[in-house]
Amino acid sequence: MARSHAARMNEVLDKVEITAVVDINLERAQMVAELFPKKPVVHNNYEEILDHVDATLIVLPHHLHHPVTVKCLNEGKHVLVEKPMANTEQECLEMIESARRNDRVLMVAYCMRFHPLVLKFKEIMDNKTFGDVFQLSIWTEQHTQRDSSNWMCKAKEVGGGQFFSHGCHYIDLMLWMLGKPVKGIHLGTNRCTPWMEEEGTSNVCLEFENGVLGYHFGTWGARGTRLGYSFHAHCEKGMVEMQLGKGQVAYLGDVEKHVPGVHDPGQKEVILLEQKHAKPTEIEMSHFIECIETGKKPLTDAVSSLEGLKVIWELYEAEEKNIIADLQGMGLGSMNFD
Numbered sequence: 038m039a040r041s042h043a044a045r046m047n048e049v050l051d052k053v054e055i056t057a058v059v060d061i062n063l064e065r066a067q068m069v070a071e072l073f074p075k076k077p078v079v080h081n082n083y084e085e086i087l088d089h090v091d092a093t094l095i096v097l098p099h100h101l102h103h104p105v106t107v108k109c110l111n112e113g114k115h116v117l118v119e120k121p122m123a124n125t126e127q128e129c130l131e132m133i134e135s136a137r138r139n140d141r142v143l144m145v146a147y148c149m150r151f152h153p154l155v156l157k158f159k160e161i162m163d164n165k166t167f168g169d170v171f172q173l174s175i176w177t178e179q180h181t182q183r184d185s186s187n188w189m190c191k192a193k194e195v196g197g198g199q200f201f202s203h204g205c206h207y208i209d210l211m212l213w214m215l216g217k218p219v220k221g222i223h224l225g226t227n228r229c230t231p232w233m234e235e236e237g238t239s240n241v242c243l244e245f246e247n248g249v250l251g252y253h254f255g256t257w258g259a260r261g262t263r264l265g266y267s268f269h270a271h272c273e274k275g276m277v278e279m280q281l282g283k284g285q286v287a288y289l290g291d292v293e294k295h296v297p298g299v300h301d302p303g304q305k306e307v308i309l310l311e312q313k314h315a316k317p318t319e320i321e322m323s324h325f326i327e328c329i330e331t332g333k334k335p336l337t338d339a340v341s342s343l344e345g346l347k348v349i350w351e352l353y354e355a356e357e358k359n360i361i362a363d364l365q366g367m368g369l370g371s372m373n374f375d
């Protein structure tokens with residue numbers, strides 16, 4: 038992911054200088070450093086470069102997010118940390134506290150929140166362009182396999198399974214788009230993803246205060262896919278579809294009443310936007326820089342990240358107990374730190 042960030046950072050190089058790249062594996066740090074026109078220092082110990090930076094982007098295994106973020110904040114650095122913020126609520130609280138005490142920006146890299154397609158998709162729902170939404174479904178189907186000794190497969194290091202690691206993006210988006218959750222379930226399996234200690238495939242179903250349903254299917258075990266990364270919002274007057282791979286948001290509506298065996302003749306498709314990048318990290322990075330410069334609260338701040346993770350932990354816990362999770366009182370804006 039560090040390479041992915043670096044590859045798109047040229048768009049912000051008029052605002053920041055990349056002075057150092059760190060990885061315990063120097064070769065990997067070197068590969069990232071080479072992507073910048075002005076060569077940064079390469080090191081295998083992040084504590085050694087802290088005197089040379091004002092801000093850090095932390096792209097590490099999840100169990101290291103907390104100690105490295107807290108150290109950087111305590112040394113007076115602003116921090117953009119990759120998702121998920123940290124592996125426990127206590128760790129997240131300590132990160133929030135360190136940012137406050139040191140008056141530094143702490144932002145979580147939920148890049149999907151900055152994606153022009155996602156923003157367009159949300160705008161259509163917020164404006165009720167096609168009426169009220171009643172069902173939002175999000176699919177992420179991919180084949181992500183690492184050696185089972187890799188940190189990404191180990192429950193303790195990753196903080197859970199596919200749902201915690203990757204699904205956190207989509208729980209965050211659902212809470213952002215649909216509001217306060219009421220109840221929900223998560224069912225996970227590691228069938229056909231035996232390299233994962235916890236689930237490699239997840240089905241999540243949420244009910245929101247306004248009666249809307251949210252569904253998320255995420256898998257790292259897909260050997261083929263038609264949907265890839267797709268969002269469907271069923272609204273009163275039709276369906277809004279976002280297909281990340283195609284780079285488009287479309288409207289499918291005016292469907293005649295369903296007649297068995299007959300293809301929907303009145304269905305039409307309107308392209309609302311086209312965009313190429315799958316991960317708009319340069320927009321995310323611009324936002325981080327703007328927050329440092331202006332003191333603005335990040336769109337993906339640490340508190341809202343924790344609020345999203347708490348929903349995931351509640352869903353995991355309910356799954357263990359074989360019950361439906363009670364999510365009342367949770368969601369974005371539910372925690373008060375003032």
Ligand SMILES: NC(=O)c1ccc[n+]([C@@H]2O[C@H](COP(=O)([O-])OP(=O)(O)OC[C@H]3O[C@@H](n4cnc5c(N)ncnc54)[C@H](O)[C@@H]3O)[C@@H](O)[C@H]2O)c1
Pocket residue numbers: 038039059060061062065081083096097098099101119120121146147148202316
């Ligand atoms: N936003 C996204 O779409 C997205 C996509 C993929 C990964 N990520 C996130 O990025 C982060 C990293 O994931 P990844 O896939 O790049 O993992 P990775 O295993 O490919 O890279 C992690 C790097 O950290 C290095 N490292 C480990 N311990 C270290 C230490 N103590 N000091 C310095 N370097 C150390 C490793 O050598 C490795 O190069 C995770 O938080 C992950 O969830 C985000």
